[in-house]
Amino acid sequence: MKYLKFPNIPESKATHVLLDKRAYDKFIYALEDLGIKIVICESCDDLYPxxxxxxxxxxxxxxxxxxxxxxNSPRKTTEELKKLGFNIIFGEKAVLGKYPEDVKYNIAKVGTKVFHNFKFTDRIVAKRIEEDNLQRIHIKQGYTKCSILIVNSNAIITSDKGIYKKAIENGIDSLLISPGFIKLEGLNYGFIGGCGGLISKNLMAFNGDISMHPDYLSIKNFLKKYDIEILNVAGLQLSDIGSIIPLCQQ
Structure with missing residues (x-):
């Protein structure tokens, strides 16, 4: 078991992933059938459901x-991450209430480039990004990781026009898709980054059926360009579960 050099971009098959406890059962079973262990993210009452x-x-x-x-991250989940050998550094401020108090850690690191609305980034995290001299790409969308499906260290998929524009300007291949068509209970819709994630270098997993998205062919062809196949749950609407986060790999 090894850790990932870059977040969300495994170089081999993932052995452990971090998932919202509300991921589809069929999706969890599909991952388990591949021998992937699931770390469940529990809930926190400080945030809206x-x-x-x-x-x-x-x-x-x-x-x-x-x-x-x-x-205020869920204690049980944090302890499970520690058991896997992760060094957990707590930020300065809790995530609370509604936007923008809930986006302090919703950051997308794409290779050595970091996307976020840096008005809202937790100070401790922002300091580390600055110390490591990573390229900061400031965007308006605070729900940054939710909005970005990371394909590799130089390619993303998003429905956010501002993110798309900034990605292209910074030399990152980007596919812009239609917003919506992804459910998120209690809200109008969820985001593409929130319902997907790589579980190996060449396999993108979706919590739901990506073929039901109106831009499916564009998504499929964009992934194919990078030799990435698709794993999804047939017949179930895509559902935003706060990203499929690969933690460890073979």
Whole structure:
């Protein structure tokens, strides 16, 4: 078992993933059939129900075995991450209430580039990004990781026009898709980054059926360009579960 050099981009088959406890049962079974162990993200009452157990709200996997976590991240989940050998560094502020108090750790690191609305980034996390001299790409969308499906260290899929524009400007291949068509209980819709994630270098998993999305062919062809196949749950609407986060790999 090894850690990932870059978050969300395994170089081999994932052995452990972090998932919202509300992921489809069929999706969990599909991952388990591949021999992948699931770390369940429990809920926190400090947040509104739709995102109260979303892992990308509480945790920002920074590199290797380093994870930044909200001080009020679910204790049981954090302990499970520690058991896997992760170094958990708690940020300065808890995630609370509604936007923007809930997006302090919802950051997308794409290779060595970091996307976020840096007005809202937790101070401790922002300091580490600055110390490591990573390229910061400031965007308006605070729900950044939710909005970005990371394909590799230089390619993403998003429905956010602002993110798409900034990605292209910074030399990142980007596919812009239609917003919506992804459910998120209590809200109008969820995001593409929140319902998917790589579980190996060449396999993208979706919590739901990506073929039901109106831009399926564009998504499929974009992934195919990078030799990535698709694992999904046939017949179930895509559901935003706060990202599928690969933790460890073979």
């Amino acid at each position: 739709a995102i109260s157990s979303h892992p990308d709200i509480f945790y920002f996997h920074y590199e290797d075995n380093l994870i930044f976590a909200a001080p």
